[in-house]
Amino acid sequence: MTIGDMVPDKIRPQKSKDARGILRWAALFLGELRDGLTMINMQAAFLIASKGYSEKQAGVMFFVFGMSQFLAQTPAGYLMDYTDHKVLWLSMACISTTVLTLITAGFAQEEGGNLIFMVFLKLLQGAVTAFIPPGLNSITQGIVGSVGMTVQVAKNEMMNHLGTAIIILTGSLIAFFMYPDIGILFIVSPIACAGVLYFLNSIRPEDIDHDAARGLKAESSTEKAGLGLDSKPTSEVTSAGAYKPPTADSEDYGAMEGAAASPGGTVDGKKPIQTKPSFNFGFGGSGSVAGSPADPKADTPLQVLRDPTLLTFLVCCFLFHLSNGTILPLVMQTLAIGEGRTGILLSGMCIIVAQLTMVGAAKVCGDYSRRYGRKGLFLVGFFTVPVRCFILYFLTGIVDENGLHPTWAQLVTLSTQILDGVGAGTFGTMYILVTSDISGGTGRFSMTLGLTTAAMSIGGTVSGYLGQALAQDIGYRQAFTILGFMSMVPAILYLFCMPETLPDYASGGGKPKVKAMTSIAEEAHGDEEDAKDMSKPYVELT
Numbered sequence: 001m002t003i004g005d006m007v008p009d010k011i012r013p014q015k016s017k018d019a020r021g022i023l024r025w026a027a028l029f030l031g032e033l034r035d036g037l038t039m040i041n042m043q044a045a046f047l048i049a050s051k052g053y054s055e056k057q058a059g060v061m062f063f064v065f066g067m068s069q070f071l072a073q074t075p076a077g078y079l080m081d082y083t084d085h086k087v088l089w090l091s092m093a094c095i096s097t098t099v100l101t102l103i104t105a106g107f108a109q110e111e112g113g114n115l116i117f118m119v120f121l122k123l124l125q126g127a128v129t130a131f132i133p134p135g136l137n138s139i140t141q142g143i144v145g146s147v148g149m150t151v152q153v154a155k156n157e158m159m160n161h162l163g164t165a166i167i168i169l170t171g172s173l174i175a176f177f178m179y180p181d182i183g184i185l186f187i188v189s190p191i192a193c194a195g196v197l198y199f200l201n202s203i204r205p206e207d208i209d210h211d212a213a214r215g216l217k218a219e220s221s222t223e224k225a226g227l228g229l230d231s232k233p234t235s236e237v238t239s240a241g242a243y244k245p246p247t248a249d250s251e252d253y254g255a256m257e258g259a260a261a262s263p264g265g266t267v268d269g270k271k272p273i274q275t276k277p278s279f280n281f282g283f284g285g286s287g288s289v290a291g292s293p294a295d296p297k298a299d300t301p302l303q304v305l306r307d308p309t310l311l312t313f314l315v316c317c318f319l320f321h322l323s324n325g326t327i328l329p330l331v332m333q334t335l336a337i338g339e340g341r342t343g344i345l346l347s348g349m350c351i352i353v354a355q356l357t358m359v360g361a362a363k364v365c366g367d368y369s370r371r372y373g374r375k376g377l378f379l380v381g382f383f384t385v386p387v388r389c390f391i392l393y394f395l396t397g398i399v400d401e402n403g404l405h406p407t408w409a410q411l412v413t414l415s416t417q418i419l420d421g422v423g424a425g426t427f428g429t430m431y432i433l434v435t436s437d438i439s440g441g442t443g444r445f446s447m448t449l450g451l452t453t454a455a456m457s458i459g460g461t462v463s464g465y466l467g468q469a470l471a472q473d474i475g476y477r478q479a480f481t482i483l484g485f486m487s488m489v490p491a492i493l494y495l496f497c498m499p500e501t502l503p504d505y506a507s508g509g510g511k512p513k514v515k516a517m518t519s520i521a522e523e524a525h526g527d528e529e530d531a532k533d534m535s536k537p538y539v540e541l542t
Helices: 019-030 037-050 055-082 086-107 115-129 132-144 146-178 183-200 210-214 221-226 251-261 301-305 308-324 327-336 340-372 374-395 407-415 417-439 445-474 476-497 528-532
Strands: none
Touching (some): 019 132, 037 055, 037 086, 037 146, 037 327, 055 210, 308 374, 327 340, 327 374, 327 476, 407 417
């Protein structure tokens, strides 16, 4: 069931055969909604500049938002691995966060008069936005498979950042001309939501291979069928090249039914497969999901959490966002406070400059991370943060006789958002790819993505309150100094402790070495010697 099923046939979007293209357009409109942070930053500027909120009041609100998002991220990812209704869940999350954004803009009182109610709204909004990153990326991996993630994620991120820039520019211009009644700028949220819903519900259900989405297979069966590649015995390809699952009256379906009915049944001499993640968390005995010991199966959550590479990456994600998460709001506030409508416009331009730079950063990541690996590009993103803080330290010390920044200093401050675009743009693309690399073969891609996004959320949450408190208590200049030194820690940790995660099958665009990686369902017992060459085999997952 999808949102499209609730819409009359005459106005329901037509299902498209170009699932990759639809993903790009959905990502374009999802830029404003994806993780809530873009409009959260605009909400902070709106509340402080227009509603008279203090930095600490705004900090409390968005601390609650981040904590709620943090707590919901991993369960959201786990659910996305489990469900076959990914489009429905993602659509509902987009609608919910849009409604909550509009309520925030419409009901905020002067100087935080209803702060408790606003905090409650952020509690809800944090939880619902947690479903958006694993939702979009699990749908993406279900369409293109792990082997296609590098190219498709880069395209998604490029469109995402371009969409964010367009939406924020529109909102900023509205706020500039409507100042001081700038709440109307949030009209861009329902417009973006409508675009997301239209394109998401243009994706055909059969375009999503849910086993590939979970990371149980390296290649998507639907993608292979659509490209005219060799199809599996348990799938059919229409004359138009579109994948169709076996029907109840097909020969393959009967064979599968017979195999499922027998305890040790097989299809064409091969063992059946336990593909769906279960609610066995791995406590106690074997730590594996239900099924025969020989069946390929999804790892339990405890098995996933035992991976030292994943744990190191989680620490890096947390520390990066602990230092970087608050810099954008602080820069926006230094430009907005005391500047009236011009300040609001400059605040919006901070996001626009960064997002346009992120388009290029995502393009570079997609083109070069397969050739030169993930680590080098990721380190570029990490080390831009201390450089940016160093520049901001000097710029915030330059004031005129009226206590305001001269125009040239404001423009240079705005230009530092290019570094934000390089850092955050690289991180936004690479963390998805590294997560896909780490989770390959586990059947827990969305849950692992939920863990990494949760680490980012809690880091950004603590950073938001820490940065606002530092700015209010000791000043913006000292806050940038402290954040700059903090940002060195994750960069050095990633440099010395994280291995290169690029898998062999993704580096050259060729086929995986192990035939069973092409489809676990086709061959449960791959060649043991070949399997040893793979960092994360897609064969026997126990």
